[in-house]
Structure formats: structure tokens, C-alpha cells
Amino acid sequence: MPKTSSRLLQQIVFFAALLFCLTPYASPPIALALGLLVALTTGHPYQKYNHKATKILLQVSVVGLGFSMNFGNVLEAGQSGILFTIATIFGTLTLGYFIGRWLKIERKTSHLISSGTAICGGSAIAAVGPVLEADENQMSVALGTVFILNSIALFIFPMIGEYLKLTQTQFGIWAAIASTGTRVRWASKRPLMRCRLPGPHEPAQTARAPVICASPAAANAATSS
Numbered sequence: 001m002p003k004t005s006s007r008l009l010q011q012i013v014f015f016a017a018l019l020f021c022l023t024p025y026a027s028p029p030i031a032l033a034l035g036l037l038v039a040l041t042t043g044h045p046y047q048k049y050n051h052k053a054t055k056i057l058l059q060v061s062v063v064g065l066g067f068s069m070n071f072g073n074v075l076e077a078g079q080s081g082i083l084f085t086i087a088t089i090f091g092t093l094t095l096g097y098f099i100g101r102w103l104k105i106e107r108k109t110s111h112l113i114s115s116g117t118a119i120c121g122g123s124a125i126a127a128v129g130p131v132l133e134a135d136e137n138q139m140s141v142a143l144g145t146v147f148i149l150n151s152i153a154l155f156i157f158p159m160i161g162e163y164l165k166l167t168q169t170q171f172g173i174w175a176a177i178a179s180t181g182t183r184v185r186w187a188s189k190r191p192l193m194r195c196r197l198p199g200p201h202e203p204a205q206t207a208r209a210p211v212i213c214a215s216p217a218a219a220n221a222a223t224s225s
Helices: 003-021 028-040 047-067 071-102 107-120 122-132 136-164 168-178 216-223
Strands: none
Touching: 003 028, 028 136, 047 122, 047 136, 071 107, 107 122, 107 136, 122 136, 136 168
């Protein structure tokens, strides 16, 4: 295929995938899978701008995530789980350091993956990367590792939660620790992943915010808890 035609095909596929990801049909796992598919097949048509664009988009995403949070809910969650959060973050960072040395992973990459796993995924990597002076390859490896593992978790965690018959509170705590903490807005349509209760001691039927469930069975389970 001529170089011009190949370049045009890359651009068409790239913008088609980009537009699709802006629609309600593109959940985070689907968008990630689509990005991997495009990168491994047609390739990125704007590779030289990738590093700068990734840095800017991550920073904007972190700021946007902050605007989406309810400060009252953050304080409420912090009062009941601050010590638990500190312990899990410290434990993850420590374990990540020793695993990185054991597997002989490059130091900065290991620190980025550990930070992303312990704190808040891509936003933590975006914040820590400039401090460590990480290059594009190190950032890409860390982001890819964390995002791919999170995508897998989106699909297998609900099945594990259902098999173990965890309550919504138990599943929420376990999923938060096992993936990238309270940072994940679960995209799976399975009941355990989509029921959201505003507070651990607040019944669903009297919640200040509506309970969001993916199925009638999930709604019944949430409102009867």
C-alpha cells in the first residue's frame, strides 16, 4: 500500500475511533480495547504528538475528576476509612518496590506502576511522572499496565463478588483496594458493579442521591439491604 494511502487510512481509523469514544456507547473498557486494537493494527497517525497530548489530557482529566467529586461525601468517606486507606497505600507502594526489584524492572517504571496501583491509576501516574522525570516509554508502560489490569478487573470482579456473595459495602471496599482504590467508576453492567449507595450506614430507599442499578434484581437487592 502506498505511503500516502496508508497515512490516510490511519487518520480515518483514528478519527472514527475517537468519535465513537465520545458517544454513550463507548464504556472505558471498550475505549481502551479499541485504542489497543488501533495501535496494533493501523497504528497512531500522530505519534510525534503523542507524549505532549497524553500529558495534557491526563492533567485535564485529573482536574475534571476533582470537579466531579462531592466534597461532603469525600469528607464522610475519609472519616471512616482514612487509616485503612493509608495502610493500603503504604503497603502497596512497599510491596511494589520489592516486586520491582525482584523482577528487575526499571526503577522509574516500577515506581510509576506502584503509584498508579496504590493511589488512583492514570491520574497518580500523571502526577508522579514529572517528579520522577519519567520519559514517554516509561509513562506508556506504566499507564498501559494499570489500565489493562483495571479493564480485566471490570469484567472479572463482578463474577468474583457474586460467587463470594459479597454485600455492596464489602464489594466496594474490596474492589477499591484490589484495583486502583476509590478511583474506579465501575463500567460493568453487572448488578454488583452498578449499585451505588451514598453512605455505608444509609439505607438505599432513604439515600440523598438515587441508587443506580443495572437490573431489577440489583435494585431489589440494594433497596432490601
